[in-house]
Amino acid sequence: MEMTLFPLKLGLLSFWGFWLLFAFLTNLCEWLKVVRIVPQDWTFASQNFQAVARATATYHTPPWIPRGLFLGVLLWQLLTLIFFGWAIVSSAMAGALARGALNAAFTTSIGLLAAFMIADEIFKEYDLERGHVLLLIAQLVTLIALYVLPP
Secondary structure (H helix, E strand, C coil): CCCCCHHHHHHHHHHHHHHHHHHHHHHHHHHHHHCCCCCCCCCCCCCHHHHHHHHHHCCCCCCHHHHHHHHHHHHHHHHHHHHHHHHHHHHHHHCCCCHHHHHHHHHHHHHHHHHHHHHHHHCCCHHHHHHHHHHHHHHHHHHHHHHHCCC
16 A cells, blocks of 8 residues: 655645744734734734834835835735645645645745845845745755655
């Protein structure tokens, strides 16, 4: 009897989907704090906006720049989350990885991490860059594993 690795593959895909869901939700709550919809002492928030504001302050940018960048990240994360949801659901329904959806999910996610790394360099945020590099490597390893491991 041959054992299938599909449950492991679906689990890896789901892990990244859930990780991204919580990253998105904490950033969304952070944005809700920025626009004063939730109170400033709201604890389920990423604190990433403050990091963006500090980084952009290096170049004395106007206040709308960090807000625009953060909103752009939030929208990019939402698109990535939709693609991961599509990949998870379509793969589960097919009983095999839906490669088109899988590629869309990882392409948008890895693209966001690459954009973070470029921004880290522009704004000299080398401590933050380390985390982004590690996430990028982990996602690349996962993507390779999903393609290389037998079905």
